[in-house]
Amino acid sequence: MAVIDVENLTKRYQDLTAIDHISFQVEKGEIVGFLGPNGAGKSTTMKILTGFMPASDGVVRIAGYNVFENPIEVKRRIGYLPEVPPVYPDLTVSEYLMFVARLKGLRGKALHSDVERVVNRVGLTSVFERLIRNISKGFQQRVGLAQALLGNPEVLILDEPTVGLDPRQIREVRSLIKDLAGDHTVILSTHILQEVVATCERVIIINRGHIVADSPLKDLVEQHQTQSARAMSLEEIFLSLTEA
């Protein structure tokens, strides 16, 4: 059974349909790149998947639980990094991560060891006792990522995880995400093509609320090669699929 099961998901705002009957499944251990131009509906989809926002229509099941009917069970299993890292500038990194760990139900020894684990994994040791307002954007982004990893959730939903990082940090975070595959199921949204190439096995391309491609990365390239009788780069494929 798929860990993430999305069926006919639709989100309408007053006069705008942000996503229109999209369906896809993600199996356990997969890393899926959610690719699309800005405003395609990536963040909206992620907000619905995590239970932050309701769908207008359609069903989302995470690990078999319906997001709308069983939000708490779903939220226990999801680590979510929103577009804007949800950090409190007036807390220190340590206070913040302890707080999130408590929200995720960790207590006592387990809490401290899990905070230590993610801090080492994401590389926050040097800023652990500093106020979040005083650390760089790159570190804040990593604090957001650390928060998502707390409690070792089955599913990770990462909305543009490398925004604001420098090239070295981008490489570190990408390799971190690759390491997460296997134990975790990861959906990663981005509009950066290299990110998908570097981290994902499968790519879902979304444009104006519709899925325009959903296949393993290399199939996508091959498929377009046969169609156009020449090798197309992912960039060309992306541009042709998301043409207005």
Added chain:
Amino acid sequence: MRNILAIAGKEARIYLTTSTSYVVFACFVLSTAYFFQLFVGQFQMSSLQAMQYGGGAMLEQLNLTDQVMYPLFMNVAVVFLFMLPMLTMRLIAEERRTKTLELLMTSPVRPLEIVLGKYLAALLMVALMLALTLFFPLLLQIFGATTMTDGMHALDWNTIATSYLGMFLLGASFVSIGLLTSSVTDSQIVAVMLAFFVLLMFFVMGSSSATQKGMLGDILTYLSIADHLESFVRGVVKSVDVVYYLSVIFVGLFLTYRVIDAQRWR
């Protein structure tokens, strides 16, 4: 319950490590201290006058509880009106603005726990502010006892205790409304203005009841938030007042919960 405490703990930490709360505390203490010295001065004047002209009968009428603490506590209600919305405005509006509400709403925490956690932290601040004012009755107790005829107790401590209960309930109602106005917007300024407005309406309702006769007048008098403080400060705990404050608190929290929970539906 543990989730409530986790959220309350985080809020309390932010309260106690940022300057806003200390500015509010300082303004609160300074303005209550001003009222305190004012009423103590007035008390001195009237006891001097009583000694000169009235003699024993008038002197017996004078006591620190009625002449100093009563007006002081009634004024604290007004100071609360200005101060408490400043403490509550941040609670939810700021989480909306900085998108940290997304963290809370995607954590395995119920919306009610978020509301109660934040409310609990605000209650703690009310208790702290009231604790700061304990200084005034203690001063009177220490320096007032020697000048009083009975010599033992300068103050009626039972009345002081019911006054504090009343002020705590009043403060708890104010922060409940402040939490509500903070939940409906992502701007702290809008939240604080709304809270001022709602609380002010509750305050002035009592005075408009003077012109409104009949049932409407009775209803307005009942709704007037500061009128219910009166008997507490006179040393009487009436169930009607306790029920009034608890209802205001309940309505504020319930509506806040509905606003937060509506996030899942819209």
